[in-house]
Amino acid sequence: MSKPKSQRTPFKTVLVANRGEIAVRVMAGIQQAGAVAVAVYSDVDTDAMHVRAADRAIAIGPAPARESYLNIPRIIAAARESGAEAIHPGYGFLSENAEFAQACADAGIVFIGPPPDAIRLMGSKTAAKRAVEQAGVPTVPGYMGDARDTRTLEREAARVGYPIMLKAAAGGGGKGMRMVRAASEFAEALEGARREALAAFGDETVFIEKLVVAPRHVEFQILADTHGHTIHLGERECSIQRRHQKIIEESPCIALTPELREEMGAAAVAAARSAGYVNAGTCEFLLDQEGRYYFLEMNTRLQVEHPVTESVTGYDLVRWQLAIAAGEPLTIHQRDIFPRGHAIEARIYAEDPSRGYLPSSGRALVVAAPRAPGVRVDAGIESGDDVTVNYDPMLAKLIAHAEDRPAAIARMRWALDHFAILGVATNSALLGAIVDEPDYQAGATNTAYLETHTFETLADDQPIPTEALAAAALWETLAGAQPTRARGEPFNPWRNGAAASAAGSERSLRFTRGEASHTIRLRSSGDARYALSVDGKPFPAADVAVAATLGEGGRLTLAIGDQRETLYVARRGYETLVWRRGQVYTLARPRPLDVDLAAHSADVRPRAQTLTAPMAGTIIKVNVREGDLVEARQTLVVLGAMKMEHAITAPHAGRVRRVAAAAGDVVPGGATLVELAAIEEATKEATHG
Numbered sequence: 001m002s003k004p005k006s007q008r009t010p011f012k013t014v015l016v017a018n019r020g021e022i023a024v025r026v027m028a029g030i031q032q033a034g035a036v037a038v039a040v041y042s043d044v045d046t047d048a049m050h051v052r053a054a055d056r057a058i059a060i061g062p063a064p065a066r067e068s069y070l071n072i073p074r075i076i077a078a079a080r081e082s083g084a085e086a087i088h089p090g091y092g093f094l095s096e097n098a099e100f101a102q103a104c105a106d107a108g109i110v111f112i113g114p115p116p117d118a119i120r121l122m123g124s125k126t127a128a129k130r131a132v133e134q135a136g137v138p139t140v141p142g143y144m145g146d147a148r149d150t151r152t153l154e155r156e157a158a159r160v161g162y163p164i165m166l167k168a169a170a171g172g173g174g175k176g177m178r179m180v181r182a183a184s185e186f187a188e189a190l191e192g193a194r195r196e197a198l199a200a201f202g203d204e205t206v207f208i209e210k211l212v213v214a215p216r217h218v219e220f221q222i223l224a225d226t227h228g229h230t231i232h233l234g235e236r237e238c239s240i241q242r243r244h245q246k247i248i249e250e251s252p253c254i255a256l257t258p259e260l261r262e263e264m265g266a267a268a269v270a271a272a273r274s275a276g277y278v279n280a281g282t283c284e285f286l287l288d289q290e291g292r293y294y295f296l297e298m299n300t301r302l303q304v305e306h307p308v309t310e311s312v313t314g315y316d317l318v319r320w321q322l323a324i325a326a327g328e329p330l331t332i333h334q335r336d337i338f339p340r341g342h343a344i345e346a347r348i349y350a351e352d353p354s355r356g357y358l359p360s361s362g363r364a365l366v367v368a369a370p371r372a373p374g375v376r377v378d379a380g381i382e383s384g385d386d387v388t389v390n391y392d393p394m395l396a397k398l399i400a401h402a403e404d405r406p407a408a409i410a411r412m413r414w415a416l417d418h419f420a421i422l423g424v425a426t427n428s429a430l431l432g433a434i435v436d437e438p439d440y441q442a443g444a445t446n447t448a449y450l451e452t453h454t455f456e457t458l459a460d461d462q463p464i465p466t467e468a469l470a471a472a473a474l475w476e477t478l479a480g481a482q483p484t485r486a487r488g489e490p491f492n493p494w495r496n497g498a499a500a501s502a503a504g505s506e507r508s509l510r511f512t513r514g515e516a517s518h519t520i521r522l523r524s525s526g527d528a529r530y531a532l533s534v535d536g537k538p539f540p541a542a543d544v545a546v547a548a549t550l551g552e553g554g555r556l557t558l559a560i561g562d563q564r565e566t567l568y569v570a571r572r573g574y575e576t577l578v579w580r581r582g583q584v585y586t587l588a589r590p591r592p593l594d595v596d597l598a599a600h601s602a603d604v605r606p607r608a609q610t611l612t613a614p615m616a617g618t619i620i621k622v623n624v625r626e627g628d629l630v631e632a633r634q635t636l637v638v639l640g641a642m643k644m645e646h647a648i649t650a651p652h653a654g655r656v657r658r659v660a661a662a663a664g665d666v667v668p669g670g671a672t673l674v675e676l677a678a679i680e681e682a683t684k685e686a687t688h689g
Helices: 020-032 049-053 072-082 098-106 116-123 125-134 150-160 183-201 258-274 306-313 317-325 405-416 428-436 438-442 466-480 595-603 679-688
Strands: 013-016 036-042 056-061 086-088 164-168 178-180 206-210 216-224 230-242 245-251 279-287 293-299 342-349 366-368 375-379 394-402 420-422 506-513 516-524 529-534 537-539 546-550 555-560 563-572 575-580 583-588 609-612 617-622 635-641 644-649 654-659 672-678
Touching: 013 020, 013 072, 020 036, 020 049, 020 317, 020 375, 020 394, 036 049, 036 072, 056 072, 072 098, 086 317, 098 116, 116 125, 125 258, 125 293, 150 183, 150 206, 164 183, 178 183, 183 206, 183 617, 183 644, 216 258, 216 293, 216 317, 230 258, 230 306, 245 306, 245 428, 258 279, 258 293, 279 317, 306 317, 306 342, 306 375, 306 394, 342 405, 342 428, 366 563, 375 405, 394 405, 405 428, 405 438, 420 563, 420 575, 428 438, 428 583, 466 506, 466 516, 466 529, 466 546, 466 555, 466 563, 466 575, 466 583, 635 672
Parallel strands: 013 036, 013 086, 036 056
Antiparallel strands: 164 178, 164 206, 216 230, 216 279, 230 245, 245 342, 279 293, 342 394, 366 420, 375 394, 506 516, 506 583, 516 529, 529 537, 529 546, 546 555, 555 563, 563 575, 575 583, 609 672, 617 635, 635 644, 654 672
16 A cells, blocks of 8 residues: 655644644644644633643634634744644634635745645635536536626526525535525525625625535545645545535445446546645535536545545545645555445534534533444543534544445444433434434435434433433432532532442432433442332332442443443433433433522413523524514524524514514523514503503
8 A cells, every 4th residue: 555655744843723623633643643733722722632632732812713713823823833834724714715825835834735726716616616617527507607796696596497505605514505495585595695604704705506406415535746646535425414514424435336436536636636736635526316416616625524535545644634745746546546345424513403403512521432443433522521602513523434334334333322422412313313214224315315304313302211210310329429529510419428328228319301200219238239119110120139330431330130231421410411322311300499489489470482592602683673573483583603503483473572682792592582472462462552
């Protein structure tokens, strides 16, 4: 297998202008190549995992990305301060910013990526489309003209024919993208696309493409050196997406014949050459059901999903990025590239699929990654780390590699069932449901997959296993006997539970979950074994004791005869969180009695539906005023958080009683945004007003 001329990079110090899992992964590559890895961090990332992984770390500003990770002068100054000869941008943030690449060159610092002109060309989807068309690469019909006023765009959308896609010209990742199915939706979709594009890329320019119905999303990994040698390293299928962002990727794509793979790969290389491309990049295509493919865009950086290509080709892409940036020739030839087995990547996000993929923030109380042959975890957090609202909600990437696709799916399923995260909501259960689903297992996927498949994945909507209830009670008992509290944890009345583990002692604990209440009784035999009953029934059976061992990081091992099961448990306020086999169960514990609340509870008669901010963020737009009549599911407020817009909609028809926020306000999670009266109540008020 070809490899860089030297396993050691000539760079002595390399700064990574990023955070999270990609910063951790890139710094490992830099350190393995013999260089010093320098991290940069914002005020909220002082003790983040990427900072702990670095050889040196330099503060660059406040939490907002524009004042830190997007602040070019501060990052250049950090590179100079550290003596870095090169900067690796990772993905996101400044990775596809031509001005940043130019600023590096002007400062005499090597930018580990393509030249500014290539970034500029491929960063403009309209210019990129024209360039690749001239190179003979097929593109999707649409409108990319210079006239971008609303009336012209409306007219061109009608000419192209609905449904269409509005896309940000200056960037990707699903930002500034809107699907428009009819002319009546166009104006509002255009306004939202422009606004989001401006917030994400500083450029509100959008263009129009014909919507290709239910295509596959197939992309080719490119490597190009400074000596004119360009190759592709095969393809990745990235069709399973939410909000136009990928969540599962794999390689190779089972829909490609050898002939089609060769043709699309040659088109990707031609597209890269048309831009004068250097370093690692990705050409993305849409593949329709008839086998026709269309150039979508080129990502001028390392992709999130690069590990699946590394797995099936055996090439370290970060190591090759360093070598190419140092001027080394690319010694890999196209004939050397062929997939070895099959690889799948699942992105684990801090988000709640049951609530429209709403991002989740807070402290990751437990992060326990699986370890096994063929399983790789690229993570950006560890137990105790905070997940903030300031940045992208991706926590980790789980990669499974095996001899063929069925084996890779089985390995991924095992890995998901052994990756525990507690403290923030994640999409892990959804990922597990997807890899179990027959269409996915058959490879019958497209970009509309999540829209056409329904998954009952949430643990809170499913019966809770008796094992999870038993684990919650045992953990509360064993953890209560420990002398110290976890970092930042409030006082808990169960903490002093040493007596409950003494021989012959008995204890009863009650948990609620939704409307259901569960009672667990424990009797200790004094040797870490307990007789349990759950809701009045012996667990697991009469006269059968359960042994429980509390390990580090919330790990709880149950032993029932010769059977063993490991769960993870954590406490969050007055909630006990239990992870079991890829599912998380939230159990509420009794709170101390609030006398004032109890005394007045009979007088509490909520007469208005109060809509609150589901998370901290900035109010982008308020669509209603006090007194307005609204329909069910009408968007009332648009909240911006974690680089995305979130619509706050009316749960029912009614009249707006109060608007508590204005555009531009920064609000905490739980803040009141709108008070809404039901129609019948609003009518009564109007009658008696």
